[in-house]
Amino acid sequence: MSDSHVYPVMPSIAQKAHADEAKYQALYQQSITDPEGFWREQGQIIDWIKPYSNVKHTSFDTGHVDIRWFEDGTLNVAANCIDRHLKDKGDQIALIWEGDDPNDDATLTYQALYEHVGRFANALKAQGVKKGDVVCLYMPMVMEAAIAMLACARIGAVHTVVFGGFSPEALAGRIIDSNAKVVVTADEGVRGGRAVPLKQNVDEALTHPNVKSIEKVVVYQRTGGDIDWHNHRDVWWHEVTENASVDCPAEEMQAEDPLFILYTSGSTGTPKGVLHTTGGYLVYAAMTFKYVFDYQDGEVFWCTADVGWITGHSYLVYGPLANGAKTLLFEGVPTYPTTARMSEVVDKHQVNILYTAPTAIRALMAKGNEAVAGTQRNSLRIMGSVGEPINPEAWEWYHSTIGNQACPIVDTWWQTETGGILITPLPGATPLKPGSATRPFFGVQPALVDNMGNLLDGATEGNLVMLDSWPGQMRTVFGDHDRFEQTYFSTFKGMYFTGDGARRDQDGYYWITGRVDDVLNISGHRMGTAEVESALVAFNKIAEAAIVGVPHDIKGQAIYAYITLNAGEVPSAELHKEVKEWVRKEIGPIATPDFIHWTDALPKTRSGKIMRRILRKIATGETGSLGDTSTLADPSVVDKLIAEKESVV
Ligand code: ATP
Ligand code: MG
Numbered sequence: 001m002s003d004s005h006v007y008p009v010m011p012s013i014a015q016k017a018h019a020d021e022a023k024y025q026a027l028y029q030q031s032i033t034d035p036e037g038f039w040r041e042q043g044q045i046i047d048w049i050k051p052y053s054n055v056k057h058t059s060f061d062t063g064h065v066d067i068r069w070f071e072d073g074t075l076n077v078a079a080n081c082i083d084r085h086l087k088d089k090g091d092q093i094a095l096i097w098e099g100d101d102p103n104d105d106a107t108l109t110y111q112a113l114y115e116h117v118g119r120f121a122n123a124l125k126a127q128g129v130k131k132g133d134v135v136c137l138y139m140p141m142v143m144e145a146a147i148a149m150l151a152c153a154r155i156g157a158v159h160t161v162v163f164g165g166f167s168p169e170a171l172a173g174r175i176i177d178s179n180a181k182v183v184v185t186a187d188e189g190v191r192g193g194r195a196v197p198l199k200q201n202v203d204e205a206l207t208h209p210n211v212k213s214i215e216k217v218v219v220y221q222r223t224g225g226d227i228d229w230h231n232h233r234d235v236w237w238h239e240v241t242e243n244a245s246v247d248c249p250a251e252e253m254q255a256e257d258p259l260f261i262l263y264t265s266g267s268t269g270t271p272k273g274v275l276h277t278t279g280g281y282l283v284y285a286a287m288t289f290k291y292v293f294d295y296q297d298g299e300v301f302w303c304t305a306d307v308g309w310i311t312g313h314s315y316l317v318y319g320p321l322a323n324g325a326k327t328l329l330f331e332g333v334p335t336y337p338t339t340a341r342m343s344e345v346v347d348k349h350q351v352n353i354l355y356t357a358p359t360a361i362r363a364l365m366a367k368g369n370e371a372v373a374g375t376q377r378n379s380l381r382i383m384g385s386v387g388e389p390i391n392p393e394a395w396e397w398y399h400s401t402i403g404n405q406a407c408p409i410v411d412t413w414w415q416t417e418t419g420g421i422l423i424t425p426l427p428g429a430t431p432l433k434p435g436s437a438t439r440p441f442f443g444v445q446p447a448l449v450d451n452m453g454n455l456l457d458g459a460t461e462g463n464l465v466m467l468d469s470w471p472g473q474m475r476t477v478f479g480d481h482d483r484f485e486q487t488y489f490s491t492f493k494g495m496y497f498t499g500d501g502a503r504r505d506q507d508g509y510y511w512i513t514g515r516v517d518d519v520l521n522i523s524g525h526r527m528g529t530a531e532v533e534s535a536l537v538a539f540n541k542i543a544e545a546a547i548v549g550v551p552h553d554i555k556g557q558a559i560y561a562y563i564t565l566n567a568g569e570v571p572s573a574e575l576h577k578e579v580k581e582w583v584r585k586e587i588g589p590i591a592t593p594d595f596i597h598w599t600d601a602l603p604k605t606r607s608g609k610i611m612r613r614i615l616r617k618i619a620t621g622e623t624g625s626l627g628d629t630s631t632l633a634d635p636s637v638v639d640k641l642i643a644e645k646e647s648v649v
Helices: 009-017 021-032 035-045 076-082 083-089 110-126 145-156 168-178 198-205 237-242 278-292 310-322 341-349 358-364 368-372 392-402 479-488 529-537 573-586 612-620 635-645
Strands: 056-061 066-069 091-097 105-109 134-138 158-159 182-188 188-191 192-194 216-220 234-236 256-265 273-277 302-304 327-332 353-356 384-385 409-411 444-450 460-466 496-504 510-515 520-524 525-527 540-551 554-564 593-600
Touching: 021 353, 035 056, 035 083, 035 278, 035 525, 056 145, 066 278, 076 083, 076 145, 076 278, 083 110, 091 110, 091 341, 105 110, 110 237, 134 168, 145 158, 145 256, 145 310, 145 327, 168 256, 168 273, 182 198, 198 216, 216 237, 216 273, 234 237, 234 302, 256 310, 273 278, 278 310, 302 310, 302 341, 302 358, 310 327, 327 341, 341 353, 341 368, 353 510, 358 368, 358 392, 358 540, 368 392, 368 529, 384 392, 384 520, 384 554, 392 529, 444 496, 460 510, 510 529, 520 540, 520 554, 525 529, 529 540, 529 554, 554 612, 573 593, 593 635, 612 635
Parallel strands: 091 327, 134 158, 134 182, 158 256, 182 216, 216 234, 302 327, 302 353, 353 384, 384 409, 554 593
Antiparallel strands: 056 066, 091 105, 188 192, 256 273, 444 460, 460 496, 496 510, 520 525, 540 554
C-alpha cells in the first residue's frame, strides 16, 4: 500500500467547510487536552430538556468498565430529529424514498414525518408498548422503517432492528436475546425485483420454542401479497394508525437510558447485542454527520446502507435528521434493474453526498463504465466509504468514475460498537491518501500496541486500540456485561480493543490492515490481509480477492488466495502465473500466493463483508466446523467453494 499518492484538500471545499485544517487541529487538540470542556460545549449540538452538568464519567478498567456521558441531562431523540426543526423546516423535505422499481418514489416533509411518527407512537402504546420495552423491527427499506424507529424513540421504547434479509432462525435468535415484546414487519419486502416474505419469516420465527416474549405483530402492507393471519396477535399498520392521534408527547429520557440494541455483522463470530444509549449516541451521531460529510443546509444525503446496520442507524436516520438534513432511503440494490442504478439515483434526486461500501464499489468496478452509463453525477460533492478496507484501486475508480474526480472521498473507519465514525478524513481539512482512513475524529484517541499491550510510537504497525471513551461508545453487550468486558477490555488492560490491526505512517495517518484474527505469519513476517488483497485487486483482470493463511511446513503459513475475475475474464494457467508475478512485483516474494482458488463469489455477511474465518476453514479442509454461519448472505457459496477446492493449485 504505497502512500505516495496524495490528494490535497480542494480549496472550493475548504472555503465553506465546517472545518478546515486549522480548525480541525485546534478542535482536536482541545478535545484531547480537555475532553470535559470540549464535550460540554459540543453536547449543545442537540436540544436537552434538562441540561447536563456531569459530562464524562468513564472507566476502561477491567472489572469496572463503566461508561456514562451527560448522565444527569434529559432529552428525547425523536424530538431532536423532528420537533425542533418544525419551526424553520416544517415544509422542507426530511425523507426521500426511492423504490426498488425506478418509477416508485416519495418524499416526506418534517411536518409530515412528525405526524406519521406521532400516530405510530400512539399506535405502539395502544398495543401495550411502554417505556423500556423492546420492539423488534424487521422491515424492508420503506419510510415506515425510519418512522417506526423514531416512534420507539419518542415513547422511550428500545428498538432492535433486524436486517430484512435475515432468515427466520436468525430473527428468532435476536428476538430471544433481546426479549422483544412486539415485532413490526411488512407483508413482503421488494429487492432487486423479487418479493421477500417478511411476514412469513416472522410467523416461522415465532414458532421457535424459545420465543416467548412476543405479544403483537404489526404488519405494514407493502405489496398486498398473500400472508397468513393470526387474529390474536397480528394487526395491520394502516388499521392501528388510522384513528391514532398525531399528538404524542415525547418521553423525557435520561441520557443513559437505552435507545437501541443492534447486533454486529457476525464477520468474526456470533453477533454481539450492542447497546447504545440516548444522549451520548445522539450527540456523537449528529456531530460526526455534520463534520465528516460536511453537510450544508439543503443538500441531499444518500447512505446506501440498510437500516438493519449501524450505518443505517447513525447516517441514514439519526445523524442526518438531528441536523435537519434531507436523507434518501433506497429500497433496492445498486445494480438493479441496470448496473447504472446507483448513478441513476444520484442524478434523479440530485444527490450531493453519497455514502456506500467497498463491496458495492468493487462490484460496480468489475463492470467498468456500465456503472455510469447515461448519467452525469454532477450533483455529487462528497463521497464516503465504510465497512471494509477500501482497496486503493477501488478508491481511485470510485473517485474518477463515479465522482468525476471532483469529490473528496471520506474513508470512514468505525464499528457497530463505536456508534459513529472514529477515524476519517474531514473534506475541508484532510489531504487524502487512497486506502487510508487517515486521522481521528474529535475526542478520539487511537493508539497502536504490540501483542503485550505496549504502546508503539511513530510510524509503525500494531493492534488498534482506543485510549479513552467518546460519547457514541456502546455501553454494554445487552444482558451480558461480562462479555462486554471480556471482548473489548481484557486483551489490553485499560484500553478499548477494536479487534482490527492498523499501520500508522509518518504523517500520523492510519491504514487499517484487517482483523487481527486474520493476520498471517509467513516465515516470521506478520502480514495483514488488506495489503495483499489490495495488490490483487489492483491487477486489471481481478474484481475481488480474499487471502487466508494455511499451515506450511517450512514457512509456518502459506498464502491461499480466493480470486474472482472481472466480467469476461477466465482462469488459466497463464493467468495463474501472471497473478503470482504481479504480487511478487507489487509487494515482494514473501506475499506471493501459494495457492490460487478461482471462484465466482466470496462468502459475505449480509452487510457485504468478506468472511475470512469461513474461507480459512475451507482452505484448511476443516469444513465440519464452520462456526456461526447464520449471518452469511448466501450459504450456497460455501458449498460451491468446498467443491471447487479439489482443483486448487
Ligand atoms: P462482528 O463484530 O460480529 O465480527 P463486524 O466486525 O463485521 O462483525 P461491524 O460492526 O459491522 O461488524 O463492522 C466493523 C468492522 O468493519 C471494523 O472492525 C472493521 O474491521 C471493518 N471496517 C469498517 N469500516 C472500515 C473502514 N473504513 N476501513 C477498514 N475497515 C473497516
Ligand atoms: Mg466487529
